[in-house]
Amino acid sequence: MAQAERITTAIRELMSRGRPPKSTNPVRLAHIELVAALAGNVPHPIYADVDSEDLNGRADHLEKAFVALHVYLAAIIADTAHNIPGGTLDRRYLDNLFRDLSADALGVIRNAAEEMREHENWRAS
Numbered sequence: 001m002a003q004a005e006r007i008t009t010a011i012r013e014l015m016s017r018g019r020p021p022k023s024t025n026p027v028r029l030a031h032i033e034l035v036a037a038l039a040g041n042v043p044h045p046i047y048a049d050v051d052s053e054d055l056n057g058r059a060d061h062l063e064k065a066f067v068a069l070h071v072y073l074a075a076i077i078a079d080t081a082h083n084i085p086g087g088t089l090d091r092r093y094l095d096n097l098f099r100d101l102s103a104d105a106l107g108v109i110r111n112a113a114e115e116m117r118e119h120e121n122w123r124a125s
Contacts, residue, residue: 030075037068055113066102
């Protein structure tokens with residue numbers, strides 16, 4: 001519980017600064033930016049009477065989270081590749097995996113929202 005309170009306090013502190021502090025370490029900076037981006041992108045709850053706009057809002061939230069995570073992963077992967085002898089880390093492959101995952105996840109939610117919107121329109125007519 002105390003650890004969760006420290007994390008919450010750290011996130012609030014980052015949010016109150018407006019911009020993340022400058023850092024010379026790109027991985028640390030990417031981490032700070034990820035935490036700040038996630039803290040500033042709080043998901044809205046979805047209730048039992050969910051509608052298509054709720055799902056679209058959730059997809060929008062998730063898309064922002066994926067963008068922030070992608071920037072962070074790119075920094076981590078680049079730093080890791082730089083430090084692996086022989087440079088055997090296939091960054092393009094990992095980047096494509098992430099893009100596929102995020103596109104699939106967003107597609108499922110957006111498709112569900114579209115189906116729900118069509119159902120809502122059908123019921124209204």
